[in-house]
Amino acid sequence: MTNYRVLVSDPISEKGVEALRSAEGITVDVNTGLSPEELIKIIGDYHGLVIRSQTKVTPEVFAAAKNLKAIGRAGVGVDNIDRDAATDHGVVVMNTPSGNTISTAEHAFALMLALARNIGPAHTSMISGKWDRKLYEGVEMFGKRLAILGMGRIGTEFAKRAQAFGMHVVAYDPFLTAARAQSLKVELAETADKALTGADVVTLHIPMTPETNHIMNKERIALMNPGALIINCARGGLVDEAAAKASIDAGHLAGIALDVYEVEPPPADFPLFSAKKTVFTPHLGASTAEAQENVGIEVAIQIKDFLQSGEIRNAVNMPNLDAKTLESVGPYLDLADSLGKLLSKIAPAQCDSIRVSYLGAVSELDTELVTRKILTGYLAAASNEAQVNLINAPAVAKNLGISVSESTVALATNCTELIEVSAIKGNETTTVAGTFFGSSARIVHIAGHYVETNPSGRFLFVENDDRPGIVGVIGSSLGEAGVNIANMALSRNKEKKTAVTVIEVDNEPTPELLKTLRETPGILKVLSFEL
Template sequence: MATYRVLVSDPISEKGVDALRTAPEIQVDVNTGLKPDELLAIIGDYHGLVVRSQTKVTPEVFAAAKNLKAIGRAGVGVDNIDRNAATDHGVVVMNTPSGNTISTAEHAFTLMLSLARNIPQAHATVIAGKWDRKSFEGVEMNGKRLAILGMGRIGTEFAKRAQAFGMHVVAYDPFLTAARAQGLKVELAETADLALAGADVVTLHIPLTDETNHILNKARLSSMNKGALVVNCARGGLVDEAAAKELLDSGHLAGIALDVYEVEPPPADHPLFAAKKAVFTPHLGASTAEAQENVGIEVAYQLKDFLVSGEIRNAVNMPNLDAKTLESVGPYLNLATALGKLLAKIGPGQVDALRVSYLGPVSELDTQLVTRTVLTGYLSGAHHEAQVNLVNAPAVAKALGLQITESTVAIATNWTELIEVSAVKGGETFTVAGTFFGNAPRIVHILGHNVETNTSGQFLFVENDDRPGVVGLLGSSLGTAGVNIANMSLSRNKSLSRAVTVIEVDSEPPVSLLETLRATPGILRVLSFGL
């Protein structure tokens, strides 16, 4: 019997649907064209959802989707998915950025050339029976300064084609390094303003966010050379269409080519439709047979691998965890969870910050996911109202005002490898740490005491005055209550005259025993918990 149910609510290629069905753990239902109320009525039954751009995944959908674990978007843009609601509900959102890369890059490049050479206008006159060779003088792309905003996969492919046409490429992307720009043979601009100043052509390949909305405003468009061309195959809203119309009318801009619009579909009286030099297409960037098939197959495998094996690829709201990363950091995740939960059990409440430090081979890995796992363990162990998982843990921490940082251990230790987790409250710090004995994760430090115990099981934690007889009392008390000891670790701090005992037991001690121990002179704290 299938473990997971996946709803395909927008059309994807049959090969994509077939790829999902290859997993015996997954039952696939294809139900497209659902109205919002119809989706709300059934979404609670599903663990996975596959969409394109038609299905709107709103906060109301997430509230109804009690079992939903992941959404796969067959395409790049996730504007139709409320990412904040997804994160709050612990749902991974994955897109398919590579499936339509070539298709979109080629379409944007075609729009640029069509705009430069007046192809649509000339075509219209020829089929109208005219032979007007004088009205459609174009411009060459050779030697022109091209500004590319966004140097991801699509922007990079556009740059390659532009360079083949002899264009000088200037690129702006907040994540593009100087070394990468040099490798791509493009000029790196530190800001969008610098990229656009003096540009002859601009093409956009960035997502639509609060920061990028109207990134091509009147001021930036005005900074381009007179006679400049604008191409947008990315997202409607990146171009201030009213400002573009004004600059086209004034003659500063020579033309505009749009595949996406602020309102889709655009109204019949859209002001830019009156522009003499313009090219418009109805959101066709990914509309090739190859791209449609590629994104359908890609999203299917991503969703299948997440549900079946836990791999995360192309997620937009958490770190990726592909098979290679899972293999390298996987052994550390159970230890990270245990340390987070342990600190939540024995540390104070309402801490100000959580600090995760790494020593040895683990510090050379990408520890972002390990740190997030520590946080998840800590929050779940602290019994917060929210259902916490790897996706929403940072959002829950932010809502609580809990800061989290990571660093490398800079102090001398007895261990060649160590993960240290500290909770900071006021001027006090409470620390636990763990390492590996061979391949076995072990907890080796609790609140200033060196111990050695397992990372899972039922535990009794006792803090007491360092005096004779306490350990014997603990053993006899547990024996009388019928609680078997599986493992015991003792540690003492001579300077404080304090000792701790960590006892792994086979069953949870009765409440009456815990109350008796807490009332015993010399015993300062008794905690019973599972990890």
Template sequence: MSTYRVLVSDPISEKGVEALRSSPEISVDVNTGLKPDELLKIIGDYHGLVVRSETKVTPAVFAAAKNLKAIGRAGVGVDNIDRSAATDHGVVVMNTPSGNTISTAEHAFALMLALARNVGQAHTSMISGRWDRKTLQGVEMFGKRLAILGMGRIGTEFAKRAQAFGITVVAYDPFLTAARAQSLKVELAETPDIALAGADLVTLHVPLTPETQHIINADRIKLLNKGALVVNCARGGLVDEVAVKESLDAGHLGGIALDVYEVEPPPADFPLFGAKKAVFTPHLGASTAEAQENVGIEVAHQVKNFLTTGAIVNAVNMPNLDSRTLESVGPYLDLADSLGKLLSKIAPAQCDAIRVSYLGPVSELDTELITRKVLTGYLAAAHHEAQVNLVNAPAIAKAHGLRVSESTAALATNCTELIEVSAIKGEEVCTVAGTFFGKSARIVHIAGHYVEVNPTGKFLFVENDDRPGIVGTIGTSLGGASVNIANMALSRDLPNKKAVTVIEVDTEPSAELLETLRATPGIIRVLSFEL
């Protein structure tokens, strides 16, 4: 019997479905065209969901999807998936940004060429029996100045094609470095306005966010040279369609080519349909046989690999966790989980903040996943969140008002590397820390005491006055209750002050035994827990 069930609710390539079914651990149901209420009735049976743009994955869907672990979007945009709800429910959302890169770049470039040479209008004229050579005079691309907003995969591919046509490229992207711009042979603009100023051509390749909505508006259209051409194959809403119509009518903007729209499909009275120089296509950027097959196969492997191995690639709500990352940070994840669980047991309740510090080689890794694993351990034990995982741990911490921070500074130690986790409540700080001796993980610091403890197992944590006889009393009590000691670590801060005893046991102590120990003179605190 298969371990995981995956629902494919939108059409993907047959090779993608075959890739999912290639794993004996996964059973696949292809059920497309579901109405919202139909999806709600069945989604609770599935661990994975594969969609394109038709299926709307709403908060109601997540509430009903009790077993859902991953959603794969065969495409780039995830506007149809409520990412906040996905994160709150601990569901990884992955897209396929590379599968349709060439397809979309080529389509955008085709639209720009069609716009420059009036291909659409010429075709309509010809089949109407006219021969409008003079009225359909176009413009050359050579020597023009092109503004690219967004230099990800698609923007980069567009730039290569533009340069082959002798076009000067200026690019804006908040993550584009000067070195990367130089290697791509494009002029780097610090703001969208700088990129657009004096441009003859514009192409958009940015996501739709509150910051990018109407990134092409009335004010920015005025920055363009008269007769400029604008192409949008990215997301509807990037272009202020009303402002574009007004500029076209006024004769400043030279033309518009759209593959995406604020409302899809656009209504019959869409004002730009009456524009003299415009080209429209029905969201065809990724609609090539090659792209459809590529994204189908890519999303299938992403969902399959996540369910069967835990690998995460192209996630939009958490860092990637591919095989290489797993190999580098994997050994630290179990230790981090144990440190989080241990801290939740010994730290004061209702802490204000969690601080995770890294020392040595571990500090050179991508530590975000390790920090998230600390949080999963801490939150699962401290707040009893049954669904806490790597995806939703930061959101749950924020919902609890728990601040989380990272640093590479740690307490003075003889260890070559260290993960130190502190819970902070007002002026009170409780700290635990762990390291590796060779390949063996060890907890080496608990609440101000240096110890050496395995990070897994059943434990008793005893805090007591440092005076003779207490360790013997603890051992006698455990022996009398038939609880065998597997390991023991003792530590004290100063002679005759306070000491701790951390005991690894084979069986969980009974409530009666714990009460007996707590009633023993000199014993301050007794905790029982499993890591």
């Protein structure tokens, strides 16, 4: 069994570390507080990396991480990981979106109530010996219009609690369907502006992207009712902090509660510190004993399962590949890899596009991973990329200018199911195809010729004039060179008056043998390759 090394560079729960240490074939080093230079110096020795928010995984780190296969983020946000660099280097990035869901939702809800009822300043006043009941009069949440931007796990949990308080919940999420909104008993807004118009409270539960940066700007804050409140436990930068301060000073926005900031920690002269009605916490959304233990265990199991069996859960740069998916598509992956490699051997160089067609039973599966495996096989030989894998294959193809298309057809041809892969260059199309006969994978089509051969082994592909005696010449040449034939498949094209011979051999043909075959009259092409 392969021995994998995993580095835990940020503190996670001890139970999470133990889940990794107890896994067969995995060695764990806990080394926290590393400087960027220290991390770069040692990361090349590791296959897995477990982090929280402290460690920054930059392109320089990926360049040094020659053996790295997976990064596990104990938490939701992956802003500290360069995802483009991860994909380019074939490293899967997984987070733990469910482990701190309840913790963050509860914290955001607690901030809303503390802000509405002036809990913080009232407490400070009390311990200083004052009794200012009138000064800290609050507002009820019952009947208030709540805008939730982002209806993922945390937004959904916040909505449940708000409904229990009698709030009217309006939600905006570009991926939330009308049917899902109805089942959650929330009003669905088509845009963020519509959700915020007339809102008394807004809570943010969306990722930080160029599109969401300062989503709560001056104009959107103005859409809310006078006396409105803003709650942000998601990502710093979603709220334009200067605009929020100006709105509070102008008397439109009543207050703001923040757990995250554009700069963390915020500087001593942070403008909102002097605002009238605020609540601040130091990024505590996931800081409960339960959440820390949950995400630590979850990320450890994800890394363990990926290294041991290839399972991928909660990945941010490729589709999930859980045990159920592996079971359904697993038999097709080896065939897909062989088809990709075979195509790279027989297709012309510098193809413009790759087209993958699924016919019959295989078309009913989730075929994205199969297509990625085809690309992996094709690009491993065609692009000289050292680390082409399921994660970075589409990116490598795009960088090479190769477009990739996929189609599925419920009805098969003369096979029960078929995977057909074509490389297209201008007007020239080269196609290979494979299928299953029972549980046995077979290649059944090569470059216009219907053949049947194994999808793995060492092969000679010979194209020749369709005339008597050629096969005998080929066999004699192989025998004289001491190359044993394990299997042979023949096919002819009567229209073109050509034939192909696909020969599985036990040992690699010598350059001299290949030269002899290529110089034989009537032989048009000779390729030697291993699948």
